[in-house]
Amino acid sequence: MKTFLTQLLDTLLPPSCLACDAQVAADGQFCAACFRRMNFISAPFCESCGVPLPFAGAAGEGGCCQRCEISPPAFTQARAALRYDAASRGVITAFKYADRTEAARGIAQLMLRPGRELLARADLLVPVPLHPARLRWRCYNQAALLTSRLSRLTGRPCALDALRREKATAPLERLSRAGREAELAGAIVPRQGFTATNQTVLLIDDVMTTGTTANACALALRAAGAARVDVLTAARVADPSLA
Ligand SMILES: [Zn+2]
Numbered sequence: 001m002k003t004f005l006t007q008l009l010d011t012l013l014p015p016s017c018l019a020c021d022a023q024v025a026a027d028g029q030f031c032a033a034c035f036r037r038m039n040f041i042s043a044p045f046c047e048s049c050g051v052p053l054p055f056a057g058a059a060g061e062g063g064c065c066q067r068c069e070i071s072p073p074a075f076t077q078a079r080a081a082l083r084y085d086a087a088s089r090g091v092i093t094a095f096k097y098a099d100r101t102e103a104a105r106g107i108a109q110l111m112l113r114p115g116r117e118l119l120a121r122a123d124l125l126v127p128v129p130l131h132p133a134r135l136r137w138r139c140y141n142q143a144a145l146l147t148s149r150l151s152r153l154t155g156r157p158c159a160l161d162a163l164r165r166e167k168a169t170a171p172l173e174r175l176s177r178a179g180r181e182a183e184l185a186g187a188i189v190p191r192q193g194f195t196a197t198n199q200t201v202l203l204i205d206d207v208m209t210t211g212t213t214a215n216a217c218a219l220a221l222r223a224a225g226a227a228r229v230d231v232l233t234a235a236r237v238a239d240p241s242l243a
C-alpha cells in the first residue's frame, strides 16, 4: 500500500498515461500510442449484458444476445468502457495488483461515457465485494476505489460495504457456467441491515468476464429490496464463451 507521501506526490506529479509512464495533458487519458491500442466498446452490443456483437443483425428481437434471451440475467443492463484484451489487461492489472491506485480516477472517467444512462438513473452505487482474506492480502478493493471515484464524479451516493463475500471462491475462469454458479451460490450476500428498497442500484467492477459474479451480486441486491440492478465495468471480455 502506498504511503501518504507517495499518494500526495501522485497528485502533484503531471498526469501520466493510464497504460504507460508517458505524460499526458489530463488525468484519465491514454498517450496517443496507447490510445490506438485500446479497443473501446461501441455498438452493436447486447441491450442487456452489453457483450459486443459481431454485426447489428446478430441481436435477437429485444436487441439481446442469445445467452440473455435463453436465460435473462438478474441485472437489467451491463455496460463497459473497454474490451478486455491484451492492451487493456495491462491497465487493469497494474491498477489491481501494482498499487497504481491513482489510475482509479482516470479509469472512472473512462466509465462515464458508456455508463451515462446507468449513472443518471442510479440511486446508489455499490462495488463488487472482495473476500476479506483477499482484501487483507491486496490492501484495497479496486471495485470500491472505482465506486467512490464515480460517486465523487457524479454526485451519486455510494455504499461501499453493501455486499459481503461470505466465502472465498475458487478462480471462476476455469469452471463451466454451471460450475461457476455453484461456486458462487450463497457466496455474496447483503451486509446485515443493508436495504435498497425500491432503489435502482448500479454495481461497479473493474472487469466483467462471464457475468456470473455480477449476476450473483444482482441477486443479493434484489434480495435487499433493489427494484433494478445495472452493472458498469471498466472492461469486459468480448466473448465470454472463450473465457
Ligand atoms: Zn501510454
Ligand SMILES: [Zn+2]
Residues within 6 Å of the ligand: 046, 047, 048, 049, 050, 051, 064, 065, 066, 067, 068, 069
Ligand atoms: Zn447479452
